[in-house]
Amino acid sequence: MHGKGLKFGSYTSAGTNTCDKAGFPGGLGHEQQDANLFALWGVDYLKYDNRDNRGVDARQRYQAMCDALAKTGRPIVYSLCEGGRTTPKVWTWGAPVGNLWRTTGDISDKWSSRIGKAQENRVLDGYAGPGHWNDPDMLEVGNGGMTGTEYRTHFGLWAMMSAPLLIGSDLRKVSDADLAVLTNADVIALDQDTAGRQAAVLSAVGGLVVYNKVLANGDRAVALSNETGATAAIATTAFALGLGGSASYTLKDLWTKPRARPPALRCRTGFRERRAAR
Structure with missing residues (x-):
């Protein structure tokens, strides 16, 4: 082996x-x-x-x-x-x-x-x-x-x-x-980020959950997770993630790769997940 x-x-x-x-x-x-x-x-x-x-x-x-x-x-x-x-x-x-x-x-x-x-x-x-x-x-x-x-x-x-x-x-x-x-x-x-921090839950309301993970370089990874059986939109802010003071931020979607920053979410690095109704 x-x-x-x-x-x-x-x-x-x-x-x-x-x-x-x-x-x-x-x-x-x-x-x-x-x-x-x-x-x-x-x-x-x-x-x-x-x-x-x-x-x-x-x-x-x-x-x-x-x-x-x-x-x-x-x-x-x-x-x-x-x-x-x-x-x-x-x-x-x-x-x-x-x-x-x-x-x-x-x-x-x-x-x-x-x-x-x-x-x-x-x-x-x-x-x-x-x-x-x-x-x-x-x-x-x-x-x-x-x-x-x-x-x-x-x-x-x-x-x-x-x-x-x-x-x-x-x-x-x-x-x-x-x-x-x-x-x-x-x-x-x-x-496997070297800081080894487990994401913290920023909010969990009605099955709509926002996770925030602080990375070793100071970036934030974000998961917007829909646990329900219905389509939903979930959002957070740079301030809620512990960021602030910049006019804009770069978002990288880890599934679809680089994309334009949507107005509802402002963060440096993110993992975004939306689950449609089955």
């Missing part, structure tokens, strides 16, 4: 078994043994689930694997797939332990699920930053359950929220249009 320029991700659980119905063993009580094996295999990314935990505190279980991975000497990205199920919530203690943590339950390839995950994750912007990220679950782009506009919204909002962009579809089968979404270099760059 490394010879093909790929990274190697593996999966196990912080309990006695994984989620597979066959009952494959998890890592509870065998953290160092498993971590050593992952390092031997050349694993680059470990997703650590929360199955059959036997009542052991989540912080204790996830810290044990964190310590075991560190002792191997191999840098391995550590994903805490705890799902926000336990108290205290994983995003309040996850930063010193792992690199990312699931903030939601499992996503599915439908609009209601996608919106629900975004709504749960978007209020946690204060917990994300370089090296520690909120993870609202994998991308469904290309699986066929949503429209092209809905997939652009999905991908764009995950990028606005600095979420891990984990492709959950078979790349041999996705359409050219969906592949174009997954390979949009500008949106990917927005996700």
Whole structure:
């Protein structure tokens, strides 16, 4: 895999078994043994689930694997797939332990699920930053359950929220249009902006949501997201985005690329999304 320029991700659980119905063993009580094996295999990314935990505190279980991975000497990205199920919530203690943590339950390839995950994750912007990220679950782009506009919204909002962009579809089968979404270099760059700030919600009224992300160079990325089933116009201002003092601003639409600045929106850099009625 490394010879093909790929990274190697593996999966196990912080309990006695994984989620597979066959009952494959998890890592509870065998953290160092498993971590050593992952390092031997050349694993680059470990997703650590929360199955059959036997009542052991989540912080204790996830810290044990964190310590075991560190002792191997191999840098391995550590994903805490705890799902926000336990108290205290994983995003309040996850930063010193792992690199990312699931903030939601499992996503599915439908609009209601996608919106629900975004709504749960978007209020946690204060917990994300370089090296520690909120993870609202994998991308469904290309699986066929949503429209092209809905997939652009999905991908764009995950990028606005600095979420891990984990492709959950078979790349041999996705359409050219969906592949174009997954390979949009500008949106990917927005996700990977070096400041690592998750977008904040400026307003959310009646399913019409304005997101604002401050970028490393001082620009602003803006998402105007319509969560309803009806066509709607959404607008914001440079003042609301924390900008001001200039006579004009340049707008770059990350889906349609450079275009003239519309009078309703004045910002330097923006991601704009409008979803028509289905």
